[in-house]
Amino acid sequence: MSTAIVGVTGVVGQEMLSLLEDSPLGEEPPRLVASPRSAGQQFRWRDESLTVEALDSDIDLSGIDVALFAAGGSISKEWAPRFVAEGVTVVDNSSAFRLADGVPLVVPEVNGEVIPKGPAIIANPNCSxxxxxxxxxxxxxxxxxxxxxxxxxxxxxxxxxxxxxxxxxxxxxxxxxxxxxxxxxxxxxxxxxxxxxxxxxxxxxxxxxxxxxxxxxxxxxxxxxxxxxxxxxxxxxxxxxxxxxxxxxxxxxxxxxxxxxxxxxxxxxxxxxxxxxxxxxxxxxxxxxxxxxxxxxxxxxxxxxxQVLKGAALNTVQIAESWSRLS
Structure with a gap:
């Protein structure tokens, strides 16, 4: 299972990166994605260094199964549908799609049964x-x-x-x-x-x-x-x-x-x-x-x-883990 973190340089993105070290989703190193100004930054993951890719028109989404978005609503609105169109499931931590019809809003312990199979946008609720x-x-x-x-x-x-x-x-x-x-x-x-x-x-x-x-x-x-x-x-x-x-x-x-x-x-x-x-x-x-x-x-x-863990990063990772078991 190949993952990506969009918005990896922020507080929530960094927690996602840490959580993936001990997650079943961490079979492969995650791809790190952020704004072009953050491209080239490096972060440690387990015993290796990963380089941040730019989120721009040149990004190659092939090979990514699920992307964890922690980059804010405007980025999610622009890029999440593009990822899904390329066959990538998006678990989005922003408010962009939470109340959208047809987009499941999920806390796995509460309503995990609504997690869909296949490429889709899945929304992470507000922390509170x-x-x-x-x-x-x-x-x-x-x-x-x-x-x-x-x-x-x-x-x-x-x-x-x-x-x-x-x-x-x-x-x-x-x-x-x-x-x-x-x-x-x-x-x-x-x-x-x-x-x-x-x-x-x-x-x-x-x-x-x-x-x-x-x-x-x-x-x-x-x-x-x-x-x-x-x-x-x-x-x-x-x-x-x-x-x-x-x-x-x-x-x-x-x-x-x-x-x-x-x-x-x-x-x-x-x-x-x-x-x-x-x-x-x-x-x-x-x-x-x-x-x-x-x-x-x-x-x-x-x-x-x-609220950074169960209220954001952890719940997002848990949604992705649950989705991976269905796929």
């Missing part, structure tokens, strides 16, 4: 959506009607520029408007990730609603909340409240047992040791803690996941 659904899917059969989810999102969700902004401000440097944040981030937080629509809902908040509905095939599901950028380098945290249409005193224990058995989830029992983002940077599973039911018609939980 993935982290939420890893905790929600095991208890979905309990029938929540409404979700209230507040996210506390790390600066690396905005890429290298987000990390640089936090580091610069923390070391006494200046705040630079729009590079990439609208407000200072060191010693601060702000409830604005993306533009707000006419209803006051931001892009990030809208993604969770629309993507959860598509992945769960639940067009009437309500997901609402506030997405907050926080001065944490890595790992998103979510405070989720699930509301049900009835009261059930057994729901808490059923949810706990389901989460303990869920693949890709680490359940933290007891309120004294909840998961926190610092120690979980670099962890593959999503962690769930603070599970509680203060009222019999609801559940509440705290969820932490590395």
């Amino acid at each position: 959506t993935i982290i939420l659904l890893m905790a929600l899917k095991p208890i979905w059969q309990l029938g929540p009607k409404r979700l209230i989810v507040d996210t506390y999102q790390a600066v690396s969700g905005a890429g290298i520029a987000g990390l640089e902004a936090l580091e610069r401000e923390a070391s006494g440097g200046e705040f630079r408007q729009g590079e990439p944040f609208p407000f200072p981030i060191h010693g601060n937080l702000f409830p604005a990730i993306g533009e707000a629509d006419e209803e006051g809902v931001t892009v990030e908040e809208r993604k969770m609603l629309d993507e959860c509905r598509k992945i769960l095939s639940s067009k009437d599901l309500i997901v609402q909340g506030t997405c907050v950028r926080v001065p944490v380098a890595r790992c998103h945290s979510l405070a989720a409240t699930l509301l049900f249409g009835d009261e059930d005193v057994n729901r808490l224990s059923m949810a706990a047992e389901a989460l303990k058995a869920a693949p890709g989830v680490v359940f933290h029992d007891g309120a004294e040791a909840p998961p926190t983002p610092g120690p979980l940077s670099g962890a593959h599973p999503v962690s769930v803690g603070r599970l509680r039911a203060p009222f019999a018609d609801s559940l509440q939980m705290w969820i932490v996941g590395d």
